[in-house]
Amino acid sequence: MSETVKLVIDGKPCTCEKGDYLLEVAQRNGIRIPRMCYHEGLSGLGACRVCIVEVVEAGRSRVVTSCIYPVLSEIEVFTQNEKIKELRGMVLTLLARLAPNAEGVAKMAAKTGIELPRLAVKEGGDTCILCGRCVSACEALGSGAIAKVNRGVTKEIATPYGEPSSECIGCGSCAFVCPTDSIASERTEESFTIWGREFEMQRCSVCGMPFTTQAAFAFLQAAQAEWEPGAEQQPPLCEECGKKAVARQIANAGKYL
Amino acid sequence: MSETRTLLVCCGTGCLANHASEVADALEAAVAAAGVDAVVGVEASDAATVKRTGCNGFCENGPIVKVHPDDISYYKVRPKHAEKIVASLGGEPVKALLYRNDEKQLVTRQLDNPFYASQRKIALRNIGEIDPLVIEDYQERGGYVVLERIIREAVPPETVIQELIDSGLRGRGGAGFPTGIKWKTAAGYARGGGADADGGQLPAFVCCNGDEGDPGAFMDRSILEGDPHGVIEGLAICAYAVGAEQGFLYIRDEYGLALKNVSAALASAEERGFIGDDILGTGRKLHLEIVRGGGAFVCGESTALMQSIEGQLGEPRAKYIRSAQRGLWDYPTVLNNVETLVNVPYILACGGAEYAKLGTARSSGTKVFSLVGKVNRTGLIEVPMGATLRHLIFDIGGGIKNDRAFKAVQTGGPSGGCIPEQYLDLEVDFDGLTEKGAMMGSGGMIVMDDHDCMVEVARYYVGFLAEESCGKCTPCREGLRHMQAILTDITEGRGQPGDIELLERLGHTLQQASLCELGKTAPNPVLSTIKYFRDEYEAHITAGVCPAGVCPELTDFYIDAEACTSCNACKKACPTGAIEGDKERAYVIDMALCISCGSCRAACRFDSVCTRGKARGKAAAGAGTSAEGKVAS
Ligand SMILES: Cc1cc2nc3c(=O)[nH]c(=O)nc-3n(C[C@H](O)[C@H](O)[C@H](O)COP(=O)(O)O)c2cc1C
Ligand code: SF4
Ligand code: FES
Numbered sequence: 001m002s003e004t005v006k007l008v009i010d011g012k013p014c015t016c017e018k019g020d021y022l023l024e025v026a027q028r029n030g031i032r033i034p035r036m037c038y039h040e041g042l043s044g045l046g047a048c049r050v051c052i053v054e055v056v057e058a059g060r061s062r063v064v065t066s067c068i069y070p071v072l073s074e075i076e077v078f079t080q081n082e083k084i085k086e087l088r089g090m091v092l093t094l095l096a097r098l099a100p101n102a103e104g105v106a107k108m109a110a111k112t113g114i115e116l117p118r119l120a121v122k123e124g125g126d127t128c129i130l131c132g133r134c135v136s137a138c139e140a141l142g143s144g145a146i147a148k149v150n151r152g153v154t155k156e157i158a159t160p161y162g163e164p165s166s167e168c169i170g171c172g173s174c175a176f177v178c179p180t181d182s183i184a185s186e187r188t189e190e191s192f193t194i195w196g197r198e199f200e201m202q203r204c205s206v207c208g209m210p211f212t213t214q215a216a217f218a219f220l221q222a223a224q225a226e227w228e229p230g231a232e233q234q235p236p237l238c239e240e241c242g243k244k245a246v247a248r249q250i251a252n253a254g255k256y257l
Numbered sequence: 258m259s260e261t262r263t264l265l266v267c268c269g270t271g272c273l274a275n276h277a278s279e280v281a282d283a284l285e286a287a288v289a290a291a292g293v294d295a296v297v298g299v300e301a302s303d304a305a306t307v308k309r310t311g312c313n314g315f316c317e318n319g320p321i322v323k324v325h326p327d328d329i330s331y332y333k334v335r336p337k338h339a340e341k342i343v344a345s346l347g348g349e350p351v352k353a354l355l356y357r358n359d360e361k362q363l364v365t366r367q368l369d370n371p372f373y374a375s376q377r378k379i380a381l382r383n384i385g386e387i388d389p390l391v392i393e394d395y396q397e398r399g400g401y402v403v404l405e406r407i408i409r410e411a412v413p414p415e416t417v418i419q420e421l422i423d424s425g426l427r428g429r430g431g432a433g434f435p436t437g438i439k440w441k442t443a444a445g446y447a448r449g450g451g452a453d454a455d456g457g458q459l460p461a462f463v464c465c466n467g468d469e470g471d472p473g474a475f476m477d478r479s480i481l482e483g484d485p486h487g488v489i490e491g492l493a494i495c496a497y498a499v500g501a502e503q504g505f506l507y508i509r510d511e512y513g514l515a516l517k518n519v520s521a522a523l524a525s526a527e528e529r530g531f532i533g534d535d536i537l538g539t540g541r542k543l544h545l546e547i548v549r550g551g552g553a554f555v556c557g558e559s560t561a562l563m564q565s566i567e568g569q570l571g572e573p574r575a576k577y578i579r580s581a582q583r584g585l586w587d588y589p590t591v592l593n594n595v596e597t598l599v600n601v602p603y604i605l606a607c608g609g610a611e612y613a614k615l616g617t618a619r620s621s622g623t624k625v626f627s628l629v630g631k632v633n634r635t636g637l638i639e640v641p642m643g644a645t646l647r648h649l650i651f652d653i654g655g656g657i658k659n660d661r662a663f664k665a666v667q668t669g670g671p672s673g674g675c676i677p678e679q680y681l682d683l684e685v686d687f688d689g690l691t692e693k694g695a696m697m698g699s700g701g702m703i704v705m706d707d708h709d710c711m712v713e714v715a716r717y718y719v720g721f722l723a724e725e726s727c728g729k730c731t732p733c734r735e736g737l738r739h740m741q742a743i744l745t746d747i748t749e750g751r752g753q754p755g756d757i758e759l760l761e762r763l764g765h766t767l768q769q770a771s772l773c774e775l776g777k778t779a780p781n782p783v784l785s786t787i788k789y790f791r792d793e794y795e796a797h798i799t800a801g802v803c804p805a806g807v808c809p810e811l812t813d814f815y816i817d818a819e820a821c822t823s824c825n826a827c828k829k830a831c832p833t834g835a836i837e838g839d840k841e842r843a844y845v846i847d848m849a850l851c852i853s854c855g856s857c858r859a860a861c862r863f864d865s866v867c868t869r870g871k872a873r874g875k876a877a878a879g880a881g882t883s884a885e886g887k888v889a890s
Contacts, residue, residue, distance in 0.1 A: 046575050049731050049770045063769045068575045083769075090766040094735035118759055119739050132729070148570065148728070151553060153738040155728030 269312025311483015423609030669698030733776030806868030
């Protein structure tokens with residue numbers, strides 16, 4: 001049972017289902033709210049605060065985080081008024097000082113027009129903006145090889161005790177979702193190296209192309225066995241060949257219709 | 258001796274550190290030796306009983322021993338005093354152990370002691386009066402009567418909740434949210450009466466927040482240690498009201514005695530059937546479990562605390578949907594502070610309307626504060642809401658130490674604010690403090706005098722918060738890092754024009770854009786000191802002078818030969834041996850050895866140690882002359 005809610009975003013009347021996240025509602029209506037830690041595939045992190053907007057509800061105004069703000073009632077939203085420009089500009093400036101070598105961040109920060117040379121670049125700061133996407137991706141997969149360690153200003157992303165993680169399966173999801181390409185990895189025909197560990201590649205049983213690591217493939221198979229006990233184990237297939245196999249199945253199934 | 262006497266020995270953490278346990282042992286031995294029947298905890302006629310109680314709040318004068326029913330209070334009792342005390346029972350009190358009031362008169366009764374005279378103990382009603390490990394002690398003072406009545410009479414939960422709403426009780430954990438409303442919301446969602454109503458009863462949870470991460474705060478610890486049954490009864494009533502069968506007491510891991518006493522109290526409450534599988538034979542259930550806190554300040558924040566109970570990383574979550582609707586494991590959950598809960602049985606006993614008469618219109622009841630810093634009497638106090646800062650600091654606290662000048666009072670814990678002298682008559686309640694840029698927080702109150710530098714104070718708290726922020730969101734983590742760096746620069750003489758405005762801008766960003774209340778309130782110490790002591794910031798930045806004579810990089814110390822009495826206190830206090838002098842030769846500080854730590858000034862009782870802006874090369878020295886001179890006064 002879903003309910004429709006009306007809202008106005010930057011003057012544009014919109015509707016959505018009750019509980020939809022504001023950032024996504026805006027996007028569907030052609031309004032792109034700047035964001036950094038948000039990722040379609042990961043549940044709301046709400047960490048970077050780039051996506052903040054002003055929401056006025058029954059005359060009361062507050063600043064909310066649009067990527068995790070569920071629209072529950074009639075509201076008016078301002079995604080880039082003066083107040084939000086200042087706050088988002090400050091947040092981006094802070095991120096740029098944290099990760100001086102992250103190009104995308106630098107570009108977004110430059111556009112805000114805020115120049116505060118008094119704010120020092122973080123010592124040892126490189127490209128990581130501590131958004132937490134990588135940890136979230138790893139957790140979502142069920143692996144948990146990396147984690148946020150320490151609190152406050154010393155927070156960082158690392159493997160347990162900074163050692164190569166035994167939990168890591170070399171799937172590369174973390175590097176894939178990283179918005180600033182901060183996770184170093186190296187891939188050759190035979191191996192994939194990440195977080196200080198080297199993994200052997202798994203080849204496709206049809207075309208012979210290496211498509212994931214053997215550890216990641218084994219992990220997925222084990223997970224599948226858990227979801228569907230007794231189900232037939234699938235042979236290793238790369239994305240291309242996997243699609244073809246599915247297409248063939250569908251085509252074959254059609255024959256008997 | 259013809260009457261039964263009870264010797265109540267304060268065994269709160271503070272007094273225990275001063276050997277209260279040995280005092281209790283010695284008293285027991287003395288009672289036995291005196292030939293009176295002296296089985297601990299058992300009162301026989303014509304006997305004296307020794308009881309170990311929770312904290313009386315006046316720890317600096319501990320160990321405290323009270324004699325009942327004579328109402329005699331002894332302070333700073335040592336084991337060697339035991340015999341004298343026992344011998345005096347029924348006769349004249351032992352004068353040497355009595356308190357001297359501000360007029361230097363000896364006082365016998367607790368309520369004649371100015372520290373206690375105007376306190377009104379509700380949350381602390383049982384502490385210091387009962388042995389927390391003896392459930393009968395609690396019951397003798399009316400404990401579990403309310404819980405038993407509402408369960409036996411099957412009082413409708415709505416009636417209980419309405420009583421609480423009528424009382425006007427607001428959460429003592431900091432935010433001041435009305436407790437009754439919180440319960441009502443959770444009860445509504447649990448009974449399927451919420452927005453997603455489908456009629457079915459949902460599981461609900463109740464939690465007690467005993468994380469108390471504020472450095473120096475110990476009100477919740479004292480309550481958990483000294484009256485664990487009061488908290489348990491409050492939580493059990495809450496569970497009854499919202500229909501929960503499972504509850505958690507989240508207690509800071511370092512609170513060893515609190516953990517021990519609460520766990521013992523849970524066992525005896527279960528034994529008596531007040532909690533457990535079949536409460537008082539009614540078939541009703543309530544399981545209460547202790548969870549040890551993760552040890553981080555931020556774990557006291559409601560969503561982080563719930564993450565932690567669920568076994569996840571204690572990081573705050575967005576709070577667009579209240580925990581009363583979706584809390585622990587996404588079920589309706591009530592989280593209340595220790596002090597909030599211990600008020601509950603009292604409120605239901607006396608009635609909500611009666612309770613609401615106490616305090617101010619917007620904040621009813623009493624509040625426990627930990628009064629510390631530069632006051633003559635420090636400790637844990639409970640007063641009705643609306644008491645003025647002046648009353649707390651000058652009447653209860655006995656004024657500023659060494660008769661120095663009051664400068665500010667920092668309230669509300671690390672992310673509280675500093676309130677200056679012009680607001681000493683402010684009536685303390687939730688809204689009054691917030692309006693002045695400070696907050697109630699959990700009730701910490703640190704008094705500062707003219708030897709405290711407000712920039713340094715701000716730097717200290719920002720440093721604490723920079724470490725204790727969970728580090729999840731950008732404004733809080735990065736903003737605090739920059740604020741800390743700028744404040745350090747200012748206190749070390751590297752401040753730049755524009756720094757004050759930049760701090761304000763960063764502070765505004767944190768307030769508006771942070772994810773949780775830690776980040777949103779973290780700028781308070783900075784913004785409130787800028788608001789009330791802007792000139793002090795300016796003096797650091799433009800003149801390179803710390804007017805309070807605190808910041809070592811900006812301060813030189815010297816001894817005023819005229820005022821000096823050659824008492825030698827400064828020389829003894831100096832950690833580097835920089836002070837030379839004796840009865841014949843004037844005392845002087847060797848600047849080559851001096852590290853500007855201020856120990857000499859703190860030790861001097863004659864105001865002879867003075868400060869001036871640091872001579873930093875010729876130019877700086879020249880520029881600093883206007884600000885030089887005897888700053889101490
Ligand atoms: C950083 C932070 C730390 C907190 N620490 C505590 C704490 O130690 N104890 C507490 O009772 N509440 C603490 N709170 C407040 C809780 O989030 C919550 O509001 C409170 O426990 C609710 O109970 P109450 O309504 O009875 O006050 C803290 C809040 C924040 C933002
Ligand atoms: S405001 Fe601070 S403590 Fe709260 S979520 Fe953000 S980083 Fe964590
Ligand atoms: S995109 Fe919403 S907080 Fe990062």
